[in-house]
Amino acid sequence: MSAPSLEARDIVKRFGRVTAVNGVSFSIAQGDVLTLLGPSGCGKTTTLRIVAGFEKPDGGAVDIQGRTVVAPEKGVNIPPENRGLGMVFQSYAIWPHMTVFQNVAYPLVIRRMKAPELKERVEQTLELVGLQGYGERPATMLSGGQQQRVALARALVYSPGILLLDEPLSNLDAKLRNQMRIELKRLQERVSVSVLFVTHDQIEAMSLSTKLAVMNQGKIEQMGSPKEVYEQPSTPFVEDFIGRVLRFRGAAAETTEDGGVMVEVEGTGARLRVGVSEDRVSPGTPVQVAIRPEDLQVHDGEGSNVLRFSIERVIYLGAECELLLRFGDVTYTHVVSRSLQSELGSTIDLYLPPKQLRVWAQDRAASQQPAISPAPVPGFETARAASATS
Ligand SMILES: Nc1ncnc2c1ncn2[C@@H]1O[C@H](COP(=O)(O)OP(=O)(O)O)[C@@H](O)[C@H]1O
Ligand SMILES: [Mg+2]
Structure with missing residues (x-):
């Protein structure tokens, strides 16, 4: 060579x-x-x-x-x-x-x-x-x-x-x-x-x-x-510097047989199953669970790894509408197609696929932003990272 x-x-x-x-x-x-x-x-x-x-x-x-x-x-x-x-x-x-x-x-x-x-x-x-x-x-x-x-x-x-x-x-x-x-x-x-x-x-x-x-x-x-x-x-x-990410604070509850981990989301009683864990998190460890927003899926009703977000506002954008969502202390802007707008109530269920979730020990993630993702600019998902620095 x-x-x-x-x-x-x-x-x-x-x-x-x-x-x-x-x-x-x-x-x-x-x-x-x-x-x-x-x-x-x-x-x-x-x-x-x-x-x-x-x-x-x-x-x-x-x-x-x-x-x-x-x-x-x-x-x-x-x-x-x-x-x-x-x-x-x-x-x-x-x-x-x-x-x-x-x-x-x-x-x-x-x-x-x-x-x-x-x-x-x-x-x-x-x-x-x-x-x-x-x-x-x-x-x-x-x-x-x-x-x-x-x-x-x-x-x-x-x-x-x-x-x-x-x-x-x-x-x-x-x-x-x-x-x-x-x-x-x-x-x-x-x-x-x-x-x-x-x-x-x-x-x-x-x-x-x-x-x-x-x-x-x-x-x-x-x-x-x-x-x-x-x-x-x-x-x-x-993870934070490249692309957008949503973070949920919580505590590791138990590890699963396939090498994953169950996490209790802080202050909500909700549980999330995380497919693979990079960090070693034994039960009780404070953690952050992270997901890329594009991996969230609108879900029909309750289920495992489904979180019920409250819809705080709907902003009509023509082809799409922007939903300002909240789950516990996590706020998040989700864009859905206009056709979905007529079906919206006061909440929306989002499925978080275990394979797309990552868990970090809280102390590793400590230098990061709290569990809030900035609002996206429609059609330009990565605007934040492109403009936030320098
Ligand atoms: N000639 C210099 N004298 C003193 N400090 C410098 C000099 N050049 C760079 N630095 C410092 O070194 C660090 C890295 O700078 P730099 O390589 O320019 O970063 P970047 O290009 O990633 O913005 C910064 O803290 C900067 O202030
Ligand atoms: Mg430079």
Whole structure:
């Protein structure tokens, strides 16, 4: 097997008393996109800058295409320009006094590429990012999206093996960001470059990555495919950071024969059967039971794992209606189709499939929000995680 495009081993970086990066390791295979996802201040940019060579780590090592580019213990530190990386940052940092062509050509000029080949390469790359014909424009006479494409073209023009992207879309408005996100994915597949991508936006992270690393306080909490991380979060932090979640406080009552656990929901007398338990919860342990809202099913009447929510309000939205629901101290906004509206009474029964429930020991979940999920924006379930941080 060939060496990974990029390998980071146990990177540590301190700024005074702050440990910005605290033992981060990952590897990116050729053509893969690894995303560092996490809240503002968790160490994403610092990690990327260490890979790029703008920041020197206190410990650990980085290999690029099998060659060690930094390892303080061995006295290795190759300067950024010799690491063979392309980079795009949040602020596009394109040069305002140059034309689009000159901006994109710059990395080739400093590599002393001859004119005919240089011109061809620049034009090919402009075409790749959808800017053919824009070469002679002053860089300042471009929209935000176009400027970002120039930055992308400049990063790709000398065909680097690895592209580093630090929140490259976050300065764009929502509509353009969506469009650029899709374009970026197409582009990455077309040139088959390996990418280290940094974002706090979970939609970007989910849709662009082959591998996702969720960071918290300088550490990677979980790494896996977007599907694994979403469907099998390994900590309450990851579960909460990616997607929406409903939490019920309670106490473990007894374990079941198939490795599950019965939980008594606090202050309600209700019992929930949880399929599998990640944490070891012996009877009496305070726990939180968590479920993704899309896994709740409207149920006809009582049954096991069915909770009766009171309907506090119904908000008519045309095709759908939004129900503001309460169960004990848990409030929750559930969207149902309009056709159901005529059948609504003052309560609604929701079935919580045991297999979709996760149980966490209360002390592990202590740093999390109380058992309340924020109201969704209709049609945009993940709005919260996409906008709550940074
Ligand atoms: N040059 C610096 N000097 C001092 N502290 C820094 C510096 N750069 C980053 N930090 C601190 O390191 C932590 C991680 O920052 P950063 O990597 O920028 O996070 P992120 O990109 O995830 O928002 C933060 O606490 C930040 O304040
Ligand atoms: Mg950052």
